[in-house]
Amino acid sequence: MVTKIIEKAIIEQIKREEHSSRIYLSMASWCQVNGFPGAAEWLYAQVEEERGHQSKFIHYLNDRGGHALLAELEKPVLKFKSLLDVFDQVLKHEEYISQSINDLYASSVQQKDFSTGNFLQWFITEQIEEESTARAILDKIRMVSNEKVGLYQVDKELSTMAAAKRAAQLAVAAASANKGA
Numbered sequence: 001m002v003t004k005i006i007e008k009a010i011i012e013q014i015k016r017e018e019h020s021s022r023i024y025l026s027m028a029s030w031c032q033v034n035g036f037p038g039a040a041e042w043l044y045a046q047v048e049e050e051r052g053h054q055s056k057f058i059h060y061l062n063d064r065g066g067h068a069l070l071a072e073l074e075k076p077v078l079k080f081k082s083l084l085d086v087f088d089q090v091l092k093h094e095e096y097i098s099q100s101i102n103d104l105y106a107s108s109v110q111q112k113d114f115s116t117g118n119f120l121q122w123f124i125t126e127q128i129e130e131e132s133t134a135r136a137i138l139d140k141i142r143m144v145s146n147e148k149v150g151l152y153q154v155d156k157e158l159s160t161m162a163a164a165k166r167a168a169q170l171a172v173a174a175a176s177a178n179k180g181a
């Protein structure tokens with residue numbers, strides 16, 4: 001059984017993960033109509049990843065005797081100045097999510113809820129990867145500045161990265177289906 005404090009904090013995190021998927025969906029849509037199909041693919045795959053994070057928190061809370069309630073979401077940003085602006089916002093958002101996971105972990109320790117602390121370990125590791133990937137993409141975009149050929153190459157690389165991300169997501173889904181079978 002989780003305490004009311006932890007239940008409330010996880011419900012807040014569920015909202016943040018759902019909001020993350022909406023933010024990335026909005027970015028993906030902007031990229032798709034502004035000549036960055038690879039970035040759009042990568043962001044659409046990221047939307048699925050955030051949905052997966054949200055779902056993990058929902059299942060965990062309900063399994064621990066809480067009730068995962070969904071909240072109303074703020075409207076995401078709809079327009080961006082450039083591809084650099086998009087990924088600058090991706091990195092800032094991931095840093096914000098890392099901080100919120102760390103705060104949740106701190107609450108779980110304070111509440112002596114070691115099961116939740118243990119559950120959060122996966123997210124702590126995941127956030128290191130999320131931030132590092134966003135930082136690497138942002139560095140590449142900065143390196144080519146606003147030069148068209150360079151941006152085209154980065155976009156192509158993002159398409160390859162999106163395919164790898166999708167393949168990894170499918171492998172995780174297949175493994176979890178086998179576990180349930």
Ligand code: FEO
Nearest residue numbers: 017050053097130
């Ligand atoms: Fe759910 Fe990208 O953090």
